[in-house]
Amino acid sequence: MDAAVVQTVRAPSAYLLHLADNALVLGQRNAQWCGHGPILEEDLAQANISLDLIGQARLLYALVASRAGDGSTEDDYAYFRDATAFGNYTLLELPQYGPLVGHAHADMDYAITITRNFLYSALMAPLWQQLAQCADADLAAIAAKSLKETTYHLRHSRDWLVKLGDGTETSHARMQAALNHLWPYTREFWTETALEQQLQAAGVSLNWHDLAEDFQALVDEGLAQSTLRLPVQEPGYTSQGKQGIHSEHLTYLLTDLQSVARAHPGAQW
């Protein structure tokens, strides 16, 4: 059989880790709502979304581990890397508190959660769709699976975006504030770094023009129905999470996530 020649194109590990870290970090972030959701249904929704995201992260970490061929496992990547080794977008590690609530660790604003999930899903739905057609067969399989989940997440966050954005004066103001706060971080999606160049060189070519167009169309459509407006994009700092340069928030999040595994390395239960 010609199984040997099937696997020729491989996306670089750094890119797979970037995708995995995105999913893991947002999954962990949203899981903070577990037991604290504004209503029971939304508590369940965030837990379910986290389950999907962490599942996607596992598939990707396991793929990287098997390709590394050094005996590492998915756990090594999730639990034993420091913040600077993580390649997630900065947007995804930001805390659940926004500009309109307090800044204590326990303060959480659902407007931030919904707006961030919406922006991330609007990026990932067209991105997974492109990756599902890519030349790396393993990545394409994971992408096709993730696309189904992401499309459903997009529907969930978009529904709430409309409900809250086009809701009361208070809910509208909170959603607009959340959008103003988070939108500048989406600039990072479009900066070209070594990551994108390596991906291209490895033979996994993405159409960034279509991706940006699809993302913008999904965002514009959701915002129009929500009566929310994009903030005026001012020149300023562009976050660099995908290059390992993070906000201070990621370290706290990872400490929480990794503490048990690091306290008992190699433990089995």
Next chain:
Amino acid sequence: MSIADIRMSPAEAALHSSAAGASEGVSAGAGGSDEMRARIWTLLEQVSDPEIPVISLLDLGVVRELRWSGATWQVVITPTYSGCPAMTQMADDIVAVLAGAHLPVEVLTQLAPAWSTDWISPQGRQKLHAYGIAPPAALPAQPAGARVLRFMPRQEAAPAVACPRCGSQETVETSHFGSTACKALYRCLSCREPFDYFKPY
């Protein structure tokens, strides 16, 4: 070495899946007789979904293939949702049933093609309905390579979901997510009962 030791975790096994399609042609090989194969299918019919016990893994469309590797029976399953915690339980249950019948078995996970609710068998759909879970609507056909925007229309026409108790089409979605990854919550406006809906996926 126990039989369970040779089983890979679903995430590990998923990585070996891409070559699976290529080996389909040789699966009917020597040691696995058709008689044995039929017996194993019968055994697999007894393995039910850990979270929806009325439906078997075969009805659910999770078991994709049964192969004889020359030394073991390989049961190829495909995950429903990436993070569904029931997947490892399903693999364990398959191993337990076949190992109980003294058959060498390993469970492999295959990601592509991705599982779809369209793979739930007609009997499976009936069993779900009888259990009080509305079976999923058929997925709309998607042209290959379509851009995502085309299947995310501005106003999604939600399919009418019939109440599994009274059959009324007057139902509303109360929550996108329910008690398990595969379900959403609905409420019937005629009989006023809440019910689970198996999400089309």
